[in-house]
Amino acid sequence: MDRIADLRPGMNGTIEAEVISIDQSREVRTKFGKLVRVANATIQDESGQMIVTLWEKDIDRVSIGDKIKIENGWVSDFKGNLQITAGKNGKLEIITK
Numbered sequence: 001m002d003r004i005a006d007l008r009p010g011m012n013g014t015i016e017a018e019v020i021s022i023d024q025s026r027e028v029r030t031k032f033g034k035l036v037r038v039a040n041a042t043i044q045d046e047s048g049q050m051i052v053t054l055w056e057k058d059i060d061r062v063s064i065g066d067k068i069k070i071e072n073g074w075v076s077d078f079k080g081n082l083q084i085t086a087g088k089n090g091k092l093e094i095i096t097k
Contacts (some may be wrong), residue, residue, distance in 0.1 A: 005048045007075045009075055013075050014072060015043075015070055018066070022039060024039065038053060058086070062094065066095075067095040070086050070090060072090040
């Protein structure tokens with residue numbers, strides 16, 4: 001299990017963290033022209049905070065206060081902010097509501 005403070009852009013990580021805020025969802029167009037919903041949430045563990053990008057059905061599954069686990073999540077840097085997403089190769093699981 002990784003800690004948020006140990007994650008770096010370009011790596012895959014597995015973390016457990018609490019959701020402390022969720023932004024309003026928005027629609028974006030993929031590179032293939034499909035409209036999809038996306039929302040950013042802030043998560044934290046004992047080592048720090050970061051953004052998790054939620055896609056489509058995960059937006060409705062996750063709530064503030066939930067403890068989530070992201071397995072094999074992709075870590076990136078977007079506009080100077082560290083973020084992680086389960087993407088197509090990872091898995092987002094809600095541990096406790």
